[in-house]
Amino acid sequence: MSSENKIYFYPLWLRIWHGINALGIILLIITGISMNSGFEQSVISFKLIITVHNYAGVIVMLNYFLYLFGNLFTSNKKFYIVKPKNFLKRPMKQAYYYAWGMFHGMKSPYPLSEKRKFNPLQKYTYIAVMYFVVPLVIITGIGLMFPELIFNKIYNISGVLITAVTHSAMGFFISIFLIIHLYIASIGKSPLDNFRSIFNGWHHV
Amino acid sequence: MKYFTFLLLLILLNLSFGASGQYYDDPKNHDCLKCHSQQTYSFHNDMLDSEQKRLMNPYLIIDTIQLRNGVHHNFDCTDCHSYDYTTYPHIATLKLEPMATCLDCHAGDESFAKYEFEKIDEEFQKSVHYKDYGDNFTCAKCHNQHYYSPSARNSSSVVEIVEYSNKMCLSCHNDMKKFSLVSGEAKPTVVTIHDWLPNQELHFQHVRCIECHTAVEDDLMVSHNVLSKENAVRRCAECHSANSMLKASLYKYQNLQERAEDGTVLGMLSNENYVIGSHQIPILKIISLIIFFGTLAGIAIHLTFRIIIKKK
Numbered sequence: 001m002s003s004e005n006k007i008y009f010y011p012l013w014l015r016i017w018h019g020i021n022a023l024g025i026i027l028l029i030i031t032g033i034s035m036n037s038g039f040e041q042s043v044i045s046f047k048l049i050i051t052v053h054n055y056a057g058v059i060v061m062l063n064y065f066l067y068l069f070g071n072l073f074t075s076n077k078k079f080y081i082v083k084p085k086n087f088l089k090r091p092m093k094q095a096y097y098y099a100w101g102m103f104h105g106m107k108s109p110y111p112l113s114e115k116r117k118f119n120p121l122q123k124y125t126y127i128a129v130m131y132f133v134v135p136l137v138i139i140t141g142i143g144l145m146f147p148e149l150i151f152n153k154i155y156n157i158s159g160v161l162i163t164a165v166t167h168s169a170m171g172f173f174i175s176i177f178l179i180i181h182l183y184i185a186s187i188g189k190s191p192l193d194n195f196r197s198i199f200n201g202w203h204h205v
Numbered sequence: 206m207k208y209f210t211f212l213l214l215l216i217l218l219n220l221s222f223g224a225s226g227q228y229y230d231d232p233k234n235h236d237c238l239k240c241h242s243q244q245t246y247s248f249h250n251d252m253l254d255s256e257q258k259r260l261m262n263p264y265l266i267i268d269t270i271q272l273r274n275g276v277h278h279n280f281d282c283t284d285c286h287s288y289d290y291t292t293y294p295h296i297a298t299l300k301l302e303p304m305a306t307c308l309d310c311h312a313g314d315e316s317f318a319k320y321e322f323e324k325i326d327e328e329f330q331k332s333v334h335y336k337d338y339g340d341n342f343t344c345a346k347c348h349n350q351h352y353y354s355p356s357a358r359n360s361s362s363v364v365e366i367v368e369y370s371n372k373m374c375l376s377c378h379n380d381m382k383k384f385s386l387v388s389g390e391a392k393p394t395v396v397t398i399h400d401w402l403p404n405q406e407l408h409f410q411h412v413r414c415i416e417c418h419t420a421v422e423d424d425l426m427v428s429h430n431v432l433s434k435e436n437a438v439r440r441c442a443e444c445h446s447a448n449s450m451l452k453a454s455l456y457k458y459q460n461l462q463e464r465a466e467d468g469t470v471l472g473m474l475s476n477e478n479y480v481i482g483s484h485q486i487p488i489l490k491i492i493s494l495i496i497f498f499g500t501l502a503g504i505a506i507h508l509t510f511r512i513i514i515k516k517k
Contacts, residue, residue: 176500
């Protein structure tokens with residue numbers, strides 16, 4: 001679907017998923033950081049923070065299945081297909097554009113179209129985050145909720161420790177992703193244009 | 206073996222009647238407790254043909270309230286002690302008869318399998334307690350068979366669990382008489398030994414002795430491999446940053462326990478357990494700060510150039 005420089009990139013299911021995910025992840029990051037810093041005397045009690053983290057975690061996990069099934073059963077999956085040709089050159093070119101080209105009058109090397117929703121760098125990042133980092137944070141989260149599932153030891157290191165550390169490391173990467181994601185989203189027709197798109201579904205090209 | 210079979214038979218009989226603490230409901234009329242729960246006892250001296258009142262040996266006085274709250278409350282005294290004790294004066298040689306050990310009942314029984322008594326025994330045999338004192342160091346040295354109650358299973362308060370657990374250690378390590386029974390040597394008090402430990406009182410209230418003094422086993426509720434003091438954890442960072450030795454096993458345990466009490470989805474989500482100190486591995490902290498500030502710096506520089514270019 002498209003009309004005059006506009007493409008309907010974000011169908012309703014995807015926007016719902018994205019909205020729930022955004023709010024959930026923000027809650028998880030805030031509660032996650034407060035647990036790490038160990039403030040016992042904060043406005044919200046430490047126990048409540050853990051409970052909120054548990055609830056938000058489960059909601060984000062269920063929501064992840066919406067994303068997974070949405071991509072499995074709609075044509076949205078085609079945007080995630082990676083071409084082996086110039087596997088590394090393509091994202092490098094995009095990175096070069098962000099770091100240098102866009103300040104020197106270069107045109108975007110991979111303009112978005114009906115066929116291309118993500119530039120290569122974006123595509124790789126989304127694949128890494130959505131199919132590696134997020135599943136890992138979900139699996140380790142389940143492990144911490146059901147510690148009897150965790151192996152007891154790997155080479156003398158406690159399984160609970162490894163799971164907890166992996167969980168927070170992945171959570172950290174998601175936080176970094178969020179910061180960069182929000183910033184890059186401001187590089188659009190206007191700084192707020194892409195933020196409008198994720199609400200109404202239409203992307204300006 | 207004969208004794209053991211008899212004991213088993215008694216236990217089976219006992220369980221089949223679904224007994225629950227009825228033996229100790231009325232200590233004053235209980236054959237044993239009418240004397241052994243009192244400071245003094247009276248009996249008829251046949252030789253002098255007179256009533257006599259004497260002081261009870263304080264070590265043989267049973268606290269009936271603790272007894273009724275203990276895990277073994279539905280066994281009668283003579284389920285474990287010889288039936289011949291029902292006569293008074295007690296026969297002197299009864300003292301020399303072997304008692305059933307904990308593992309005689311608890312090992313190899315499926316209903317106790319989840320507590321892994323065999324593994325506990327294996328771990329215990331590696332411990333300094335076993336190495337130094339061998340079979341004389343029985344389970345009962347720490348787990349009073351009369352009063353034992355599984356606090357970690359019954360309590361949801363970490364402070365309570367810690368207190369109960371530490372009392373077991375301190376009952377000897379802070380008691381010269383009991384300590385000399387096992388070690389045969391006098392020792393300075395626990396407080397002096399732990400002088401190096403900052404906030405000693407706070408540590409003693411919130412951390413189980415075994416967190417630093419045993420080798421951690423996640424799958425056991427409590428590790429029984431008590432290490433020699435040279436091998437105890439002394440580095441603050443072991444718990445406070447680099448490792449979650451602290452609570453690794455208690456975390457697992459508490460988590461399962463809360464679910465057993467409230468197995469609903471909501472109960473599970475409201476589980477408030479948390480692995481302390483596991484997230485603050487110093488090197489990871491430094492790396493994550495570098496990545497975080499690097500990201501912010503990169504964005505700030507990029508944004509500055511975007512603004513400059515736009516103005517041109």
